[in-house]
Amino acid sequence: MNYRHAFHAGNFADCMKHALLVWLLRALMRKPAPLFVLDTHAGCGRYDLSSGPAERTGEWRAGIARLLDGPPEALADYVGEVQAQGLYPGSPALIRALLRDDDRLACCELHPEDCAALKIEFGRDAQVAVHRRDAWETLGALLPPAQKRGLILIDPPYEDPAEFSRLAAGLRTGVSRFRTGVFAAWYPIKHRAPVRAFHTALAESGIRDVVAAELWLREPLDAARLNGCGLAVINPPFGFEQAAPPILQALLNRLGNHEPGEGISMVRLVDE
Numbered sequence: 086m087n088y089r090h091a092f093h094a095g096n097f098a099d100c101m102k103h104a105l106l107v108w109l110l111r112a113l114m115r116k117p118a119p120l121f122v123l124d125t126h127a128g129c130g131r132y133d134l135s136s137g138p139a140e141r142t143g144e145w146r147a148g149i150a151r152l153l154d155g156p157p158e159a160l161a162d163y164v165g166e167v168q169a170q171g172l173y174p175g176s177p178a179l180i181r182a183l184l185r186d187d188d189r190l191a192c193c194e195l196h197p198e199d200c201a202a203l204k205i206e207f208g209r210d211a212q213v214a215v216h217r218r219d220a221w222e223t224l225g226a227l228l229p230p231a232q233k234r235g236l237i238l239i240d241p242p243y244e245d246p247a248e249f250s251r252l253a254a255g256l257r258t259g260v261s262r263f264r265t266g267v268f269a270a271w272y273p274i275k276h277r278a279p280v281r282a283f284h285t286a287l288a289e290s291g292i293r294d295v296v297a298a299e300l301w302l303r304e305p306l307d308a309a310r311l312n313g314c315g316l317a318v319i320n321p322p323f324g325f326e327q328a329a330p331p332i333l334q335a336l337l338n339r340l341g342n343h344e345p346g347e348g349i350s351m352v353r354l355v356d357e
């Protein structure tokens with residue numbers, strides 16, 4: 086396990102994932118019934134952007150740093166949550182900040198140091214469980230939740246080319262265990278071929294009601310660069326397909342560098 090999220094925290098891809106995550110959670114919280122949130126690849130919870138790995142790569146300077154000053158309406162909720170936190174929040178801290186009293190969060194993280202940091206952060210928190218456990222296994226083991234309503238965030242590191250296939254298989258397992266759950270799976274867009282194959286795998290999986298939101302900073306032609314990213318959402322809450330494009334466009338307006346081929350898209354991969 087070489088991937089450490091601390092090098093990438095706050096970059097454009099993190100902003101895209103977290104801005105849509107906040108919208109999805111708010112949408113699920115329109116109903117009062119308690120929610121279960123599973124963060125399968127949690128990272129370490131919080132990141133100091135001004136020192137260590139984040140400072141060395143500086144990726145956040147082209148990401149969250151460009152959103153903090155007078156964020157556009159579509160990003161105001163997400164950016165407000167980040168600003169309210171002090172230390173830059175990863176997905177577990179962001180999710181935790183939104184939970185209501187009866188909601189629960191389970192975080193899984195395999196890396197020993199990152200998992201230890203999560204245990205320090207949430208060790209005394211009765212609403213949060215931290216597991217040092219394989220993400221793919223938890224999609225079977227922790228679902229379905231007692232709460233019957235929930236969101237599963239799947240955010241693998243994609244160190245290995247097989248990660249897209251593992252993701253498609255993991256989504257099949259998760260949905261077979263928890264048919265009504267909202268599943269949000271982040272993926273990198275380096276070049277188009279793996280993304281097309283992943284979309285095809287989802288379309289042929291038998292899973293219903295799947296959409297994909299994408300953002301590219303440039304034409305995805307260079308397989309060695311993170312040119313864009315996407316979030317595949319299964320069972321999207323009502324209004325997601327209308328709400329996501331303005332969020333993506335607001336991100337592109339601030340984070341794009343006017344490179345050829347930049348853009349956003351919202352596509353439906355499988356009907357309800």
Ligand SMILES: C[S@@+](CC[C@H](N)C(=O)[O-])C[C@H]1O[C@@H](n2cnc3c(N)ncnc32)[C@H](O)[C@@H]1O
Pocket residue numbers: 086088089090099102125126127128129130174175176177193194195196199218219220221240241242
């Ligand atoms: C992209 S980072 C997660 C970032 C986090 N979701 C956020 O938004 O702040 C991916 C994380 O998954 C962890 N990881 C990799 N393989 C895993 C596995 N099979 N099970 C659980 N965690 C894993 C890595 O150690 C890394 O911290």
